[in-house]
Amino acid sequence: MFEIMIATFYYAFYIGIFGIFVLMGFRLYVAIHKKFNIKDLLLIVLLPGSIGLSLKTNHDYPFKKLYHGLSIFFFTLMIIGSIFLLYMRLELDII
Secondary structure, three states, rough: OHEEEEEEEEHHHHHHHHHHHHHHHHHHHHHHHHOOOHHHHHHHOOOOHHHHHHOOOOOOOOOOHHHHHHHHHHHHHHHHHHHHHHHHHHHOOOO
């Protein structure tokens, strides 16, 4: 049972890390679809936490609800996965 919990934390962490690249690819798609110049494209893609996307797109963009849903999903997985990092760092001996 304990192994299942640790495996859940482990996989949640790596799926959350993968989510960073998924959301970056989504921001790249929106920037190319809206035909931004190179400077704005780099701001949209490289600024973390969708800051560039919210600054440069004042109007709706394609799949806005999907993007927000995915960002909440991956954020939740990263929070769950951080428990695994704390477990490994503190070397907890619960068993």
